[in-house]
Amino acid sequence: MSVFPNGRFTIAISGLVAVFVIGTLGYMLIEDWSFLDSLFMTAETLSTVGYGQVHPLSDTGKIFTIGLIISGIGVMFYTATAIVQYVAEGQFRNTLGRRRVKEKIKKLHDHFIICGYGRVGQEVASYFKSEGVPFVVIELRREPLDRAIKDGCLCIEGDVTSDDALNEAGIEKARAIIAAVGNDVDNVYVTLSAREKRRNIFIAARASAEDSERKLKRAGADRIIFPERLGGRRLAMLALRPLVVDFVDTTMDSRDRKLSLEDIRVSADSPIAGRTVGEGQRCCGGATILAVKKKDGSLIANPSVETFIEPGDEVVAIGTKEQMRALEGSGKPPPPVPNAS
Numbered sequence: 005m006s007v008f009p010n011g012r013f014t015i016a017i018s019g020l021v022a023v024f025v026i027g028t029l030g031y032m033l034i035e036d037w038s039f040l041d042s043l044f045m046t047a048e049t050l051s052t053v054g055y056g057q058v059h060p061l062s063d064t065g066k067i068f069t070i071g072l073i074i075s076g077i078g079v080m081f082y083t084a085t086a087i088v089q090y091v092a093e094g095q096f097r098n099t100l101g102r103r104r105v106k107e108k109i110k111k112l113h114d115h116f117i118i119c120g121y122g123r124v125g126q127e128v129a130s131y132f133k134s135e136g137v138p139f140v141v142i143e144l145r146r147e148p149l150d151r152a153i154k155d156g157c158l159c160i161e162g163d164v165t166s167d168d169a170l171n172e173a174g175i176e177k178a179r180a181i182i183a184a185v186g187n188d189v190d191n192v193y194v195t196l197s198a199r200e201k202r203r204n205i206f207i208a209a210r211a212s213a214e215d216s217e218r219k220l221k222r223a224g225a226d227r228i229i230f231p232e233r234l235g236g237r238r239l240a241m242l243a244l245r246p247l248v249v250d251f252v253d254t255t256m257d258s259r260d261r262k263l264s265l266e267d268i269r270v271s272a273d274s275p276i277a278g279r280t281v282g283e284g285q286r287c288c289g290g291a292t293i294l295a296v297k298k299k300d301g302s303l304i305a306n307p308s309v310e311t312f313i314e315p316g317d318e319v320v321a322i323g324t325k326e327q328m329r330a331l332e333g334s335g336k337p338p339p340p341v342p343n344a345s
Contacts, residue, residue, distance in 0.1 A: 015086075016079075016082050016083040016085075016086035016087075017083065019079045019082065019083065020079055020080070020083045022079075023046075023050065023072070023075060023076050023079050024043075024046055024047070024050070026072075027042070027045075027046030027049065027050070027072050027076070028042045028043045028046050029042070030042075030068050030072070031045050031046065031065070031068075034062065034064050034065050034068055035059065035061065035062060035065050037058065037059060041058045041059065044058060045058050046072070049069060049072050049073055049076060050072070050073075050076040050077075050080060105158055105159065105160075106172070108158055109140055109158055109160070109172065109173065109174050110174065112138050112140065112158075112174050112177065112178075113177045114138075114177070114178075114179045115137075115138035115139055115140060115174065115177070115178055115179060116132060116137060116138070116139040116140075116178065116179055116180050116181070116182060117139065117140050117142065117170070117173045117174075117175060117178050117180070117181045117182065118132075118139055118140070118141045118142070118182045118184055119142050119164035119181065119182065119183050119184060119185055119191075119194045120142070120143060120148075120164060120183070120184040120185035120186065120190075121141050121143045121148040121149065121151065121152045121157075121159075121184075122148060122184065122185070122186045124184040124186075124210050124231055125141065125143075125148075125182070125184040125185075126151075126155075128182050128184060129141060129152070129155065129157055133156075139157070139158070140157075140158045140159070140160060140173045140174065140178075141157045141158065141159045141160070142159075142160045142162055142164045142169050142170075142173055143159060143160075143161065143164070144161065144162060144163050144164065149161055160172050160173055164183075164185055164190060164193075164194050165190060165193035165194055165197055166197070167197055167201065170197060170198060170201055171201075175198065175201050175202055175205065176201075176202065178202075178205060179205075179206065180205060180206035180207065180208065181194070181198045181205060181206070181207050181208070182208050182209075183195055183198075183207065183208070183209035183210065183225070184209075184210050185210075186212075188211055188212055188213055188216040188219075188220075191209045191210060191211065191216070191220065192209075192216070192219050192220055192223050194209070195207050195209055195220055195223040195224050195225045196223045196224065198224070199223065199224030206226050206227075207224060207225045207226050207227075208225070208226065208227040208228075208229065209225040209227070209228050209229070210228075210229050210230070210231060211228050211229070211230055212230070212231075212232075216228075217230075252265075263322055263323065263324065264322070264323065264324065264325050264328050265320070265321075265322045266320070266321060266322075266328050267297075267318055267319070267320045267321075268318065268319050268320075268321060268328070268331050268332055269316075269317075269318050270313055270314070270315055270316065270317045270318065270319060271315060271332075271333065272315040273333055274315070274331070274332065274333045275287055275288060275330065275331070275333050276288065276313050276319070276331060277313060277314065277315045278313070278314070278315075279312075279313055280309060280310050280311060280312055280313070281293050281296065281307050281308065281309050281310070281311045281313060282309030282310065284313055284319075284331070285309075288323075288327055288330040288331050289323070289324075289326065289327045289330055290323065290327065291321045291322065291323030291324075291327035291328065291330070291331055292321060292322050292323060293307065293319050293320070293321045294306065294320045294321060294322060295307065295319065295320040296311055296313060296317055296318070296319050296320075297317060297318040297319075297320075298314075298317055299314065299316040299317060319331070
């Protein structure tokens, strides 16, 4: 797309072509020269190289050449200026665009870093966008990078295994890293680099080969996903328990969903900290707590109403968005549910 108002770049090129055509035809008609000799004389005149005349010029030919020089120099200067401006403005826009992206990334906090924008990376980014979650994409390949920019992602052009790229993506303030490169070796390097930069950051990595799981765990990945394995399990679940899959899809993927399924870390100022599961569910408007993960890593599935919740625990809950925000302590709690007793 041209950066010139009113098609200046197109006008410059069209003018240059027109001068060449007029000059060539003029020498052919005035001097009765061949097409090649006329074209050569036109190019020599406009470029001011000064090799000498192809053939002796008549008086009419000399007058025509003077006019060609005057008009040609003006067109050549205009064209050169347009080209320089085109390159300069293009580079300026690219530089300005990269600077704006860097400024936006610097302002991010508790965001996600997606390493790789292949099929898996695109799905992750699409889900994050639907959830309104901030994220940054790191990609080196031109085509996926262009696609990410077109999709409206904050992007960094760089090697996903590079410390510089991770730093630029704000790894020190990030919430988690998604190693979604199609190459298992690169995902291992991403995991190693990320774990070296941040010992406590959550790292989820994709893998294709079974033997990559052990290497990714040793590199420091917290969770390892096999897309093919997940796809196979989902197909099996669809065949065996279609209603369950429909319920999960409706809860997790619907843009206008009424219910939300989330995992929430219990902070010290959370309204459910220091309460039992039953008390927590009532004070936050009736959100259902499905599981509690204790600080020591033990998981209590389907906890009783007497299960005690402490700061630092994590809970898996289902409810409305308002109820979820109330559980986090970041929103106005809905009306409490009365005790059934």
